[in-house]
Amino acid sequence: MQFSLGPVLYFWPKAQMLEFYRQVADSDIDIVYLGETVCSKRRELKFDDYMALAQMLREAGKQVCLSSMTLYEAPGELRELRKYVDNGEFLVEANDVGAISMLQQQSLPFVAGAAINCYNQHTLRQLVGMGLTRWVMPVELSGHWLSEVLQQSLIGDIRDCFSTEVFGFGHLPLAWSGRCFTARSENRSKDQCELCCINYPQGREVKSQDGTQVFVLNGIQTQSGQRYNLVNQLNTMQGLVDIVRLSPQLSGTFDWLAKFKANINGKAPQPLPATDSNGYWLNLAGMATG
Secondary structure, eight states, rough: OOOEEOOOOOOOOHHHHHHHHHHHSOOOOOOESSOOSSTOOOOOSSHEEEEEEEEEEEEEOEOOOOOOOOOSHHHHHHHHHHHHHHHHEEEEEEEEEHHHHHHTTTTOOOEEEEESSOOOHHHHHHHHHTTEEEEETTTTOOHHHHHHHTTHHHHHTTTGGGEEEEEEEEEEEEOSSSHHHHHHHHOSTTTTTTGGGGOOOOOOEEEOOSSEEEEETTTTTTEEEEEEEEEGGGGGGGGOOOOEEEOOOOOOHHHHHHHHTTTSSSSOOOOOOOTEEOOTTTTTTOOOOO
């Protein structure tokens, strides 16, 4: 089992991003995803910056993938996507079907991100035929669902053609919108947002009237209020999951990576913080902890 580090989902200043990836280079993570996946207005790092980071991380022994945006809304964003597709060096994680189309046109292999609606064996087989070499299971699905899909006869003869990745740590990306909820929370319009999400490096909490945190606002992305944490489910993933993804956090990312690696075989179980949950993997309510 390998471990990957997903793209930074929040809007961090450039200096902070560069320092974070210097730490990533020194870590024992296996796979690193780079790129802005949430909002095209976040331009602290540009394409050339991500390419320079990708080359640096490759030299440090990491496998690097470039991650596409999840929601494309303007021609300029498609031109930026073209740069990722044409990068010539690194595998691309497609988080939008438009990206898959571009990659397929050039007969390029790709990773299908969790935002791609792959909910059955028919879709998975079709994506493999289009060039998929790795897929990230949609975050709200369970381990039982994954086991059932991978045992389907349609998948049997192509099982060796792709690897399976599961989002295992971080606030779950649940939905995307044409509206920016972070800007809205500050009574700003999306066009005059003044990039206010940079003031919320862990997203902005949304609580119910009884004080329960139910969501995190991250620009146009809505995340789970609780942090998803499958550190104690790794032993149930044997034979099903090839890669477990950790989503970068403002602090503690590498400490949790060490805990995940120590507990691959279930020999070093970790107490879950009260703010963490694992319900979806266990086929429970998302906010539940099993």
